[in-house]
Amino acid sequence: MLTDRTKRNLKRELRHSLMAKVALVTAVLIFLVALFAPFIAPYDPTTQELAGSNLPPLGVSTTTETTAMVDGEMTRVEEEVAGTTAHPMGTDALGRDMLSRVIYGARTSLLVGIIGTALAAVSGVSVGMVAGYYGGKVDDGLMRFADIMLAFPALVLAIALIAMFGSGRLLVPDPWVELGLVADRPERFVFPGTVTLVVALVNWVWFARIARGEALSVRGEEYVKAARSIGASDSYIIRKHVLPNSVTPILVLATIQVAAIILLESSLSFLGFSGTTLSWGFDIAQGRDRLATSWWIASMPGLAIVVSVVSINLLGDWLRDALDPGLEGAGGGGGA
Amino acid sequence: MSLVRFVLRRVLQGLFVIWGVITVVFLLRFVTPGSPVDAVAPLDASPELRARIAQELGLDQPIYVQYFDYLFGLLQGDMGYSYISGTPAAVRVFARLPATIELAVAATLVALVFSIPLGVISATRRHKPADYAATSFSLVGISTPNFWLGIMLILIVSVNLGLLPTSRRPIGLLPALELLVFQLEVSGVRTWLAHMILPALTLGTYFTALIVRLTRSGMLDELGKSYVRATRAKGLPETLVRYKHVLRNTLIPIVTILGLQLGTLIGGAVITEFVFSWPGLGTLVINAITSRDWTIIQGSLIVIGAGFVIVNTAVDVLYATINPQVIYD
Numbered sequence: 001m002l003t004d005r006t007k008r009n010l011k012r013e014l015r016h017s018l019m020a021k022v023a024l025v026t027a028v029l030i031f032l033v034a035l036f037a038p039f040i041a042p043y044d045p046t047t048q049e050l051a052g053s054n055l056p057p058l059g060v061s062t063t064t065e066t067t068a069m070v071d072g073e074m075t076r077v078e079e080e081v082a083g084t085t086a087h088p089m090g091t092d093a094l095g096r097d098m099l100s101r102v103i104y105g106a107r108t109s110l111l112v113g114i115i116g117t118a119l120a121a122v123s124g125v126s127v128g129m130v131a132g133y134y135g136g137k138v139d140d141g142l143m144r145f146a147d148i149m150l151a152f153p154a155l156v157l158a159i160a161l162i163a164m165f166g167s168g169r170l171l172v173p174d175p176w177v178e179l180g181l182v183a184d185r186p187e188r189f190v191f192p193g194t195v196t197l198v199v200a201l202v203n204w205v206w207f208a209r210i211a212r213g214e215a216l217s218v219r220g221e222e223y224v225k226a227a228r229s230i231g232a233s234d235s236y237i238i239r240k241h242v243l244p245n246s247v248t249p250i251l252v253l254a255t256i257q258v259a260a261i262i263l264l265e266s267s268l269s270f271l272g273f274s275g276t277t278l279s280w281g282f283d284i285a286q287g288r289d290r291l292a293t294s295w296w297i298a299s300m301p302g303l304a305i306v307v308s309v310v311s312i313n314l315l316g317d318w319l320r321d322a323l324d325p326g327l328e329g330a331g332g333g334g335g336a
Numbered sequence: 337m338s339l340v341r342f343v344l345r346r347v348l349q350g351l352f353v354i355w356g357v358i359t360v361v362f363l364l365r366f367v368t369p370g371s372p373v374d375a376v377a378p379l380d381a382s383p384e385l386r387a388r389i390a391q392e393l394g395l396d397q398p399i400y401v402q403y404f405d406y407l408f409g410l411l412q413g414d415m416g417y418s419y420i421s422g423t424p425a426a427v428r429v430f431a432r433l434p435a436t437i438e439l440a441v442a443a444t445l446v447a448l449v450f451s452i453p454l455g456v457i458s459a460t461r462r463h464k465p466a467d468y469a470a471t472s473f474s475l476v477g478i479s480t481p482n483f484w485l486g487i488m489l490i491l492i493v494s495v496n497l498g499l500l501p502t503s504r505r506p507i508g509l510l511p512a513l514e515l516l517v518f519q520l521e522v523s524g525v526r527t528w529l530a531h532m533i534l535p536a537l538t539l540g541t542y543f544t545a546l547i548v549r550l551t552r553s554g555m556l557d558e559l560g561k562s563y564v565r566a567t568r569a570k571g572l573p574e575t576l577v578r579y580k581h582v583l584r585n586t587l588i589p590i591v592t593i594l595g596l597q598l599g600t601l602i603g604g605a606v607i608t609e610f611v612f613s614w615p616g617l618g619t620l621v622i623n624a625i626t627s628r629d630w631t632i633i634q635g636s637l638i639v640i641g642a643g644f645v646i647v648n649t650a651v652d653v654l655y656a657t658i659n660p661q662v663i664y665d
Contacts, residue, residue, distance in 0.1 A: 144352070144353070144356070145356075147353050147356075148353055148356035148357055148360060150596075150599065151353055151354075151356075151357050151599070151641040151642075151644045151645050152357070152599070152637065152640070152641055152644075153599040153600065153601075153602040153603030153606065153640065153644070154599065154600070154603050155603035155604075155606055155607060156602065156603055156606055156621065156637065156640055159606075159621070159622065159625055160364060160625065160633065160637060162625075163368075163625040163628070163633065164364060164367065164368040259479065263479075263481050266481050266484075267481060267483060267607050270481075270483050270484075270607070271607070271610065271622060281481075281483075284483070284484055284487065287487075288487050288611075291487065291490060291491045291495050292495050295491050295495075298484070298487050298488075298491070299488065299491075302480075302481065302484035302487070302488065305480075305481055305484065306476065306479055306480050306481075306484075309479035309480075309481075310475055310476060310479040313475060313478065313479050314475070
């Protein structure tokens with residue numbers, strides 16, 4: 001797919017850019033954390049321990065008021081609670097370990113982000129290639145439909161679609177627990193299937209637009225005419241000539257879209273529409289009601305989102321700079 | 337093609353997309369499992385009662401009859417009645433519209449005020465500390481979910497510093513202005529402003545960040561062009577070169593991109609409204625979806641979609657009028 005020259009460009013850009021290095025390392029780390037979550041998380045993210053609820057993160061101490069029996073009388077007692085290394089990010093209102101929840105949350109975000117982008121890319125690129133290659137009425141029809149899709153804000157369209165389909169979810173067995181490599185961790189995790197479909201449905205248009213533009217610009221080229229004149233079929237020409245020429249902008253867009261979809265997924269989880277309770281957005285919603293007492297419940301998952309999305313956006317910048325210096329500016333929108 | 341014909345064609349195109357939006361929204365309900373009767377009828381309703389409700393809602397008609405009824409209703413400003421409260425959907429949707437527009441406009445103003453200077457500084461002091469600060473800010477800004485930003489602002493500004501209110505706002509802009517004009521009472525405007533600051537910052541940050549990026553890269557592109565060398569060579573002061581020529585040429589394409597990003601602005605407004613209990617279309621549509629109040633969902637989606645198309649058309653027309661280079665196609 002990628003030629004030697006683009007590989008060379010990628011390496012050269014990586015050598016010169018500190019940001020690209022940092023981003024690549026961070027993104028790979030987050031990916032590994034999501035993949036090996038059961039090994040890395042110190043606790044089961046769903047285990048409640050009410051005795052140790054609302055513990056602050058390491059290095060922070062809070063005062064909590066409790067009622068206790070002192071000399072046979074109920075009195076208010078102020079208690080100083082300090083964060084410990086046992087729960088470096090503190091615990092939530094049900095005593096679940098925030099660090100473990102943030103680690104497992106990476107799974108939900110990356111799964112939806114990567115699979116959602118892949119679905120959007122495959123469907124969008126197919127539609128866009130056909131529209132751009134054939135032109136005429138097919139093109140007009142498909143692109144007017146794309147215009148209508150674009151008239152709905154991604155988030156609004158997504159919640160409308162979820163309202164229709166309901167928030168379906170798939171319980172996927174955790175391969176590591178299944179293989180018996182790790183114990184005391186959730187045996188299954190929720191894969192928010194509807195949300196993944198919905199984010200793909202919402203974002204395919206951006207891929208369609210780019211692919212269409214590329215197909216339009218390539219179809220008039222001499223080599224395409226030559227291929228056609230020696231009897232190559234349309235699908236052969238699209239696969240062998242049109243598609244490979246469009247790989248670069250599609251790859252850059254796909255990277256930015258992973259970031260946009262992670263943001264969209266977190267918004268949907270925050271609103272309670274995603275069907276999973278183990279996600280960054282969901283935890284932020286939980287922490288929102290406890291800002292005055294336990295600020296870390298909403299803060300930690302949000303920081304995880306920012307770090308992931310920043311590193312993926314930086315990867316996108318790197319790819320863009322290395323692959324196509326002419327492609328500047330903002331990519332696809334979406335997200336919130 | 338003349339300007340008039342271009343405007344006409346663009347408006348017709350816009351109307352076509354709005355019709356498409358209405359049709360898609362209308363059809364949404366028919367591919368949804370479950371019937372609107374479920375939202376209205378009591379749980380233990382007899383089949384006869386359900387049939388009567390369906391008849392009253394016009395659901396027993398063939399789909400094309402329902403479709404044309406709905407279309408003609410819309411032309412007369414009738415979106416049907418809320419399945420939950422029984423009030424006209426159009427009244428509820430349009431009552432919420434001003435709050436959303438106020439929020440979107442305030443956020444856009446925040447974005448314009450902060451972003452263009454930052455972008456200019458960033459481009460003109462390339463690879464200096466100011467540039468790094470501005471580019472880092474814009475990177476983090478486009479990567480932060482705005483609902484989380486809103487919550488963090490509430491945490492820092494309201495909970496910890498005790499500065500701004502977070503409750504549902506008691507007064508809108510128009511009533512506040514009425515109070516000011518007719519009774520010379522400033523407290524209304526002050527309350528309105530106090531409730532507006534955090535939501536506007538929350539929604540505006542993403543756009544500030546986005547425009548900083550666009551301004552920076554656009555200006556760097558322009559600065560490299562030969563006309564800049566020519567204006568410098570003829571001895572024009574650098575400030576004139578930058579602001580009269582370069583910045584102006586940079587801003588023109590940004591207008592179009594902002595028009596396209598309007599959808600993101602509205603989507604962001606929906607969730608920002610939810611965080612701040614803002615009495616706008618966003619909270620209305622989220623609540624309607626939770627309670628499956630289809631007439632309200634349809635009405636809000638149509639107003640949101642149509643608003644997007646109208647603003648985009650206006651941007652295109654404006655753009656064509658101010659920029660003589662545009663080829664009307």
